[in-house]
Amino acid sequence: MNSLSHFLRRLGRYQTILLLLLVTFACWQCANPIAPTGGPRDEQPPRVDSLRSTPNLQTNFYPATIQLTFDEWIKLEQANQQVVISPPLQGYKVSLKGKSVIVDFGDQDTLRENVTYVIQFGEAVKDLTESNPAENLRFVFSTGPYIDSLEVQGQVIDAYTSEPVEGALVMLYDNLADSVFRTEKPFYFGRTNEEGLFLISNLRAGNYKLTALKDGDANYRYNQASEAIAFFSEPINVTTDSVSPISLRLFQETIPLKIADVDSSVWGRLKLVFNRKPLQDLTLRSDVSYLQAMEVDSMxxxxxxxxxWNLYANSDTLLSDTIRVPAASVDAASRKLPPLALKPLPGAATQSVTLSFNRPVQSIDTALVFLRQDTLLDKIPFRWEVDTTKHRQFLLQNNWQPRANYELSLYPGAVTDYWGVTNTDTLSKKWIGGDPKRLGNLSISFSTNDSTATYFVRLLIKGKPPVALFSLNGERAYNRQFKALPPGEYVVEVIEDTNQNQQWDTGNYSNKQQPERIVIRPLEALRANWDLEATVDLADLFQD
Known part of the structure; x- marks a missing residue:
């Protein structure tokens, strides 16, 4: 009996110890929040508990600290970059304590009299479980008797596509110097929503420089060539009267042209790869003559x-380089040219067929070229047209008959390349004449009320290279005809070509140059065996 009593007393002590351990562990869990696992996904952002937080929108307020307490456990990320106070302050600290964010101003004398301050937290405050950022988290107070209530609103769109830009910073500066965009944080700022719309509120009256930025490094400054920017050409005047909505066109400046790679491994050919497509700003000269052709991002x-020999490349955008091309190897194998070959032809043709060779062609002896239709043995006539910009393409033209079978034969010696080498084998290709009933015709009428304006137009079908490129100037009305086009959804890109260089030019902040205006207009779908007429009012497209 005594042994049983002793056992039960010992068991009671163990239970007490176990209970104490469980209580200690539970308290530790409460003091150290961790993200729970399992259960439904938390998609709700943290919300401010107004009853336990410093009241918002106070006047005659000189806080030493501001406390915002949330309805769930939170974390604070990149507070030094995300949390911005407008007008700017120095020396404040932002910290996390439990479920609360604390903004400590330190010396109260840093706050100016009769000024409305706006604290914007960006995406610094997130919930602990799924990192959902608190939405539109702002704290506003005034050291004077009223809170400033003026506003600036508008939209940020992509300068090329005209699509709205989400997540762009829109910034106001009371410092009107041109360099402020690069050196200072904004006096006020807002951020665009998914429709590209922005609203900057609680402003005081004054003149402001207005800019927008797709901020790559979250420092509220334009300091990277890859960042897209927009700017309003003149300071805006914010007064007691409402400011009209403002449209900003976001663009990326032309990055300095650089040579990314040089390939001279193939005898007789040099390939330069650039960091972007070289445009008119590239000047070339060399010690020898050569043929050149442009590809997407290379030459x-x-x-x-x-x-x-040397090739000297210079550009207005800082490129200056000398490429040393080595002497040809004495090894016969390295000097050997690949056999001439034709690249695949399209499966059908209506007016012309492009013959694409694997290296530059100097001439074709038409006496050694035979074109036959179906099973006929007689040679049928044709016309050649050389593509002088690519040097490897010939345009074979004829009135191709619908659904007829064609065979082209280039007998040995018919083709002479740039180095005087001729084909030693017969080159042959076959194709089928296209059916005009499977194609459509397009007529576009353009009109404008300004005959001095110049427009550059690109007609293209979605996902394919342009069908046509042409300029419009000197008239008030234009008509362009396009025959035998494949069915599809065509779009017209119209550029207000202010410098008449037949390309779209982006903007430049330092030069106060806005990007050229461009409008992309979809046309009605072109159907097979159909004549489509479209009208484009240029004055309406480019109205201010």
Missing amino acids: LFWYQTDSP
Whole structure:
């Protein structure tokens, strides 16, 4: 009996110890919140508990600290970048304590009299479980008897596509210097929503420089070439009267042109790869003559010398380089040119067929070229047209008959390349004449009320290279005809070509140059065996 009593007393002590351990563990869990696992996904952002937080929208307020307490456990990320006070203050600290964010101003004398301050937290405050940021988290107070209530609103769109830009910073500066965009944080700022719309509120009256930025490093400054920017050309005047909605066109400046790669491994050919597509700002000269052709982001050069030579490349955007092309190898294998070959032809043709060779062609002996239709043995006539911009393409033209079978034969010696080498084998290709009933015709009428304006137009079908490129100037009305087009959804890109260089030019902040205006207009779908007429009012497209 005594042994049983002793056992039960010992068991009671163990239970007490176990209970104490459980209570200690539970208290530790409460003091150290962790993200729970399992259960439904938390999609709700943290919300301010107004009953336990410093009241918002106070006047005659000189706080030493501001406390915002939330309805759930939170975390604070990149507070030094995300939390911005307008007008700017120095020396404040932002910290996390439990479920609360504390803004400590330190010395109260840093707050100016009769000024409305706006604290914007960006995406610094997030819930602990799923990192959902608190939405539109702002704290507003005034050291004077009233809170400033003026506003600036508008929209930020992509300068090329005209699509709304989400998440762009829109910033106001009371410092009107041109360099302020690069050196200072904004006096006031807002951020665009998914429709590109912005609203900056609680402003005081004054003149402000207005800019927008797709901020790549979250420092509220334009300091990277890859960042997209927009700016209003003149300071805006914010008064007691409402400011009209403002439209900003966001663009990326032309990055400095650089040579990313040089390939001279193939005899007689030099390939330069650039960090972007070279445009009119590239100037080339060399010690020897050559042929050149542009590709997407590279240039090909074909040359005939065995000696070393230099190519000098210069650009208005800081590129200045000398490319040393080495002497040709004495190894016969390395000097050997690949056999001439034709690249695949399209499966059907209506007016012309493009013959694309694998290297530059100097001439074609038409006496050694035979074009036959179906099973006929007689040679049928054709016309050649050389593509002088690519040097490797010929345009074969004829009145191709619908659904007829064609075979082209280029017998040995018919083709002479840039180095005087001829084909030693017969080159043959076959195709089928296209059916005009499967194609459509397009007529576009353009009109404008300004005959001095110049427009550059690109007609293209979605996902494919342009069908046509042309300029419009000197008239008030224009008509363009396009025959035998494949069915599809066509769009017209119209550029207000202010410098008449037949391309779209982006903007430049330092030069106060806005990007050229461009409008992309979809046309009615073109159907097979159909004549489509479209009208484009240029004055309406580019109305101010």
